[in-house]
Amino acid sequence: MQRPAPLGGAEFAPETTYLNTAASGLLPRSSADALRAALDESASYGTMGRDYFGPAAASRAAFARLVGLPEERVAVGGSVAVQSALIAASLPPGSEVLAPEGDFSSLVNPLAVRPGLTLRTVPLERLAEEVRPGTALVAFSAVQSLDGRIADLAAVREAARTHGARTYLDVTQAAGWLPLRADDFDHVVCGAFKWLLCPRGTTFLAFGREGTSGGEAWPEALHAGWVAGEDLAASNYGPLLRTAPGARRYDEPHAHFSYVAAERSLALIEELGVAAIHAHNTALADRYRAGLAERGLVPRPAPGSAIVSTPGLTDAEPRLTGAGVQVAVREGLLRAAFHLYNSADDVDRLLKLI
Template sequence: MDGARCAEQSGDMHRREPLGGAEFAPETTYLNSASSGLLPRRSADALRAALAESASYGTMGRDYFAAATASRAAFARLLDVPAERVALGSSVTVQSAFVAATLPEGAEVLAPEGDFSSLVNPFAAHPGIKLRTVPLEALADAVRPGTALVAFSAVQSLDGRIADMAAVREAARAHGARTYLDITQAAGWLPLPAADFDFVVAGAFKWLLCPRGTTFMAFGGDFGRGAEWPAALHAGWVAGEDIGASNYGLIQPAATARRFDEPYAHFSYVGAEQSLGLLEELGVETVHAHNTALADHYRAGLAERGLTPRPAPGSAIVSTPGIADAEDRAAAAGVRISVRGGLLRAAFHLYNSTDDVDRLLALLG
């Protein structure tokens, strides 16, 4: 169901009903997708079936590779990148540590101040890397000769600000720097130019509605297309070109980005296959229109109450100072939001409605 149809069914072009139909029936008013997403019914059903199967076939199931392969392909379609350029992992932190290890001794990494720790801390902790941070708005202008990598989130977790991805990409290209884009707070609702960046990572348990333990890394740029792939530093048996011959001893890494796969958290990817399928059916553009309309409705309600959120135009995340004490009141009323950095953070996704927004606004007084 697209955004126009859901508005028509509500009888008011300014009101929106949830997308996804019977896939979601939460007991709470859930406005906390920036922390973690709700699991669709189809994903929960697939997980229950996989758990039952494991009692007879082990925790790798009858086909350990099927769900992982399907999830890789679905994520690639969502981002419009080739599946052979997508690797599967477990966390953004591990992927950041991998990217850090691809850089030469003394490399400068440029990142926004206050970006999410899973993205930036592995660079700060890596010996020989010089991490430099600047305000998000100054990121493109701060790229300079000698900058080896620009690492940043497409959408800031704290307050929902959307980076000027095109400007950063062009500045990095002009100075010969590579780019590492974290789309954990963007993938699933914000249309993204993923192929324009060298490394693109997504923790999929938020807006992509997957179980925890599901992470994707897409490789853009010239990797495997003239430039050699980075060293497969954590390659195990699933990363081998011939998986059947990769259980023991040294392996030959796969010719594709699968060379960077971590062993799959099987149940997580069983759920991911179904969740990503739902997002494909709905379409990111439809979800984007829905989410941002709800966020704009919330901003208008805040303004009527004399409240001013942090500026984050076009974002599905709205963070507001001065009302952090509303979190407990909201939780008692069954409304799930979060507080980050003293800001009350609300995040609007496909399973939310205008009524959900109004419920939160009423609790703010």
């Protein structure tokens, strides 16, 4: 078996064996340097810096390229839950929303609490077959946070098309390592602080061409503030005369420092390439699964995933933390997540300590 070395070169030199990207990613050195420079600048030019919109615009464009969309179909924000609430509000009363059992709360809770909607949950493996004529929206994660299972994206997309349902895909645990085409779905949301290596406060909401083609109107921009105006200089006071064209109408006043760092992090992901990162991450995950099998341990089935969650190992977490190995425990599972800055040595150290 090959021994993958870390990707990213001098961008990463963690003091820990970091295997917890499914919780949050490591910030690249160039991103941290840009953030420090922005903090220094804020002492003389304010916390919006000298160029408030530049880093967010560059980040929007980079994310759009990563998921195969034009940038005018991507909105920037700070919270997946807020963006989920926008999608929930776009559904007419009486709508049925279909979602996998146990999907992440930021995705499904705004849909669950919206008055007038019915949220129906089913096992992930049955999601496509459970789409029915009365289903208005299928909301699901491309990769499950708990155990790394990858949804059958093509099957769900086709089932939704057959029954006239919209699709809302969360790629928070997928973007950055799993090749994706956002154009295949109506709405795509991403918290970028995990596999895309951005700070918290960086999220994207993308609209596939299907969601706004054929004369269908864009959803109402219910949380539109001044940054959502077509003419920013004329959008500071009173109701907006016109919202921005395209997805920018859904922009939130963004956290400037988060996007300063995000611009550099997304550039690194683009430079390395999602295909190369995917091959690297899955090779490490497969190495770990093979080592578990040698010890008679069986992780939750999640073929092809960079996330490996294993029952019966939660008592190892304090020992791992004490040795500087960062993993997570979720619902009785020891979860390890392998990303571009990890190596075969990291896998072997984890196996030795469990």
